[in-house]
Amino acid sequence: MSDINHLFSMAGKRVLVTGASSGLGRHFARTLARAGARIAVGARRTDRLQTLVEEIRSDGGEAIALALDVSSRKSVIACLDALNDQFGGLDVVVNNAGVSDTKAALDYTDDDWDNILQTNLKGAWMVAQEGARRMVKNGGGSIINVTSILSSRVTAGVGPYCAAKAGLAHLTRSLALELARYGVRVNSLAPGYVMTEINRELLESDVGEKLKKRIPARKFCEVQDLDGALLLLASNAGRAMTGSEIVVDNGHACSGL
Template identity: 35%
Template sequence: MHSTDYLGQLFGLEGKHAFITGASRGLGLAFAEALASAGARVTIGGRKADDLKAAADKLRTAGHSITEAVIDVTDTQSVDQAIAAAETGTAPIDILVNNAGIQRRAPLETFSDADWDALMATNLDGVFKVSRAVVKGMIARQRGSIINVSSVQSVLARPSIAPYAASKGAITMLTKSMAGEWGQHGVRINAIAPGYFKTELNAALVADETFSAWLTGRTPMRRWGEVRELAGAAVFLASDAASFVNGQTLLVDGGITSVL
């Protein structure tokens, strides 16, 4: 076998079905494009049907096999119905990317119960609910890959986002715990922890010259990340190339967590 053929099989996702939450824009859309480019059929999930259709049409125009699923990760009934429909309508789910997440900023001493509850419901509870719905089929088939999307804030704190950091720190331990429970069934659970990337949600920070100067000075690679630079990590963890990688959090951060 030629080395290119071997690598293609190792990293290829042909015949796989991937379900991605929070995939109508930003990092979720980038993950969808990456997995689809590696050969997977991809179901993109999100709360807003119009946004999902626009994202799906963009991906389909590029030649990818895409379906849409309206899903509210905070609502168990919505989750269970969306996962069941995706598996019945497309195929059993081989790859799950738990990307849906929100941010709320405020000094911790003034942070409201409502904002705390909303943030945890999406960032932490949603990962549990969607994974619980998907993993039952993976356990029955004795295979599967779950990728939780964490953050550099899982290991580094900043003022005004303590609840967000707490939710992402919890994802690290939830990832390890899932691996500990489900690894025996051939299911791998890992996390990707992005650093600071140029996305729609970060547009204000990118435009803030003071913040950008601080960030690029703080990051060894001296720049923001580009969303395309998450593609390799996602394909790796989803593919057979990572067949013995389980319970890990892969930081994709330009080195910001490696230096003081």
Template identity: 40%
Template sequence: MTSIADQFSLAGKRALVTGSSRGLGYAMAAALAGAGAAVVLNARDTVALGAAAQDLAATGATVNAVAFDVTSRDSIDEAVTHIENEIGPIDILINNAGMQFRSSLEAFPPERFDQVIATNLTSVFNVSQPVARHMIARGRGKIINICSLLSELSRPSVAPYAATKAAVANITRGMAVDWARHGLNVNGIAPGYFATELNEALLKDDKFNAWIETRTPMGRWGQPEELGGAVVFLASEAARFVNGHILYVDGAFTATV
């Protein structure tokens, strides 16, 4: 019988992490590499992507970097074909790429709304479908979609973002329902407020920072490395009967009123 510790090992697996040149994406890629997985980093910015790959490789990780645009189906299809044929099979997919744009809803620019939808939601389908086809053919695979505590809640100025993350949570459940019979596990991780570059403006806002520390029962922001355990668990055999689940990693933010 496989030991419980061995069930968390990702040795021999390969993970593609979208939007992984920095922030939570990079932290999750580092965690997966630390558990033994070979990692394929992704971003559009080739300079940032190359620097991230170099930094992660310096830790002893097996790393490849593949630049593609998650809002372009042609770019995705070409990249997935390249990875599968030239690098190796994708065993684990982390759909992390995303963006935020803050504005009151009555003034929200329509073109920005379309961009948020394309980047945060449509990309999850566009990347998952070609990857899943390969996984289905092999009879196994792990897909983890990055949701948000805003999958359940909202705040002023972020309604489109919250709408996309609610949809990502439900497409995660739908993917699990459709693909579980083929041997795939599809789950989501919903981070709370984490100290990343994406939230830099909020971190510098004394009033908002104080609100986060008061509103979050743990009394602080999350640190990017604190997503590591959740992503390794859901990517591993330890979670082989976990399917269609959204795991909140938010310091109990959504557990309190």
């Protein structure tokens, strides 16, 4: 029974969460800290990171804030080196940093494309690659790439984002294949529409009501709905899982809409 009770424990695990200054990343960091992990939160907006760190510490957790621009390999390496200096190693990466935009396909510029792909795909690649190099030396670990239901379906206005998330989903499987022999698991977590501080106003508007009608459950996900899947992929509960994608979307991907 004791093994079952501790199956999802993150006690002592050293975790990096990227894009942690708001939204899903912020929630992921707090969830993993409550499960016992030692958390490094990374983002460009370090002022907001410090507030998050103080909240985690006030809850009895351990956390540090690290400046991180995932579009720069130099920044990624510096962040991971600082994490290693503080924690002595890395066990889990939650590759969450991402950006998006909404425009008609014919209105996107090359700069728009480069910005979205640089952050959502190349940035995730660099964090996963540099994180995996450290995990291989430490005997293993878990990388969780946050994709989207748009990694396997499309909607209008977000072409570059769809392309980036589809690429990240396929990259997840490729990395899983190569890194399994080193004890490094690579999986993806694919949310549907999730209520966060960034999009709550939109999702609670008339536009949001129309979106909601496309979802079989007729409701959006809340951030806490992702906790079970996150902990499964991060903890020993998912130790035999690699190359998998877990979809959390209230059935949206099944609807075909």
